[in-house]
Amino acid sequence: MRKKLLFYTGIGVFVVIVFVYFITSSWWWVGIIEIVFLFFLLLFFLFFLFLNFCVKKTNWYKNYFQYIGQFVSNDAYRDDLIRNYEIVNLGSNPARFAFMYNHILGQNWSTGTQSLNYDFRLLKYYHSYLINGGVVLIPLVVFSSCYTDNLNDEVNYHIKFNRILPASLKFKNNIRERLGLRFPISSAPIEALKVLLKDKPIDLSLLTECQPMDKKALMMDAENWLKGWKKEFNITDLEAPLTADNMARRCENINILREMIDFCLERGMKPVLVIPPMTHYLSMKFSESFRQNYIYSFVNESNIQNVPFLDYMSDERFSDPEFYFNSFFLNRKGRELFTKQVLKDLKLI
Secondary structure, eight states, X not given: OHHHHHHHHHHHHHHHHXXXXXXXXXXXXXXXXXXXXXXXXXXXXXXXXXXXXXXXXXXXXXXXXXXXXXSOSSSSOOSSOOOOEEEEEOOSXXXXXXXXXXXXXXXXXXXXXXXXXXXXXXXXXXXXGEEEEEEEEEEOOTTTTTOOGGGOOOHHHHHHHHHHXXXXXXXXXXXXHHHHHHOHHHHSHHHHHHHHHSOOOOOOGGXXXXXXXXHHHHHHHHHHHHHHHHHHTTOSOTTSOOOHHHHHHHHHHHHHHHHHHHHHHXXXXXXXXXXXXXXXXXXXXXXXXXXXXXXXXXXXXXXXXXXXXXXXXXXXXXXXXXXXXXXXXBOHHHHHHHHHHHHHHTTOO
């Protein structure tokens, strides 16, 4: 608040100085023209600030930060400060919808789209909230080995982490991300103006308790996931060896995962690798040779410490579409059942 006050005070002082300068100038008529120009420039700036203020009130903007409220920071402080968690999970969107802890003191540290790199950064900063010997679930999905932050250049992806991580742990902390956080209308002006005309609904996916899709829609959804991944990772044949780019990213993620496991063990935490389940409509898309190339070889090379590895990818207990709200993400009912099973498998309940 103090920084904002100083910022706007500085603008006001600058305007007054410029106004006095032009009024006292001998070329007074030039001064009047420039004052008029300055006046309209100031109006434009104030209008920009007003639009930016309105954008920050939209569901579109709030949805980007929906899954960071569990973290303690200057910008997202929790009133119900809790420590001594027995279990936490990291991970991307599948993990966000896979875990809810009703039977144990735990917390979901997935913020939505989240790389292994950001998993590790969050763990480094917040690990002290776990009890000694606490469990850290490290979820992996089909293309975890190939995904790095360099594949996602969206400002809104990085600014959510800018809210909950210190400068030393931010992957990107340049002017673009800082402006995107303070002035979201500047990071995506066209989309921001569109939502001012028609806002997007608030994301209530975590509250979904049923499967809204029929068989045909589920098959289409699974196919769309696969098409999106093939495009994102530039894959034409799932059975072919990894491309050079994907292999390079794989090597990077192997090192990150190894370091993350070592980090946990050195501090008395118990890391567990886990692959969340998916519907059979999606799991059937991945052959054994694909799983070996993209998943299991990655796990074997990363897990040199032989920490527990739980694979629920094709677990028949959770393949029923009724446990999901699409072909990939568990709904509230499925999330509760799955979390309970994981806790049983880890002998925590």
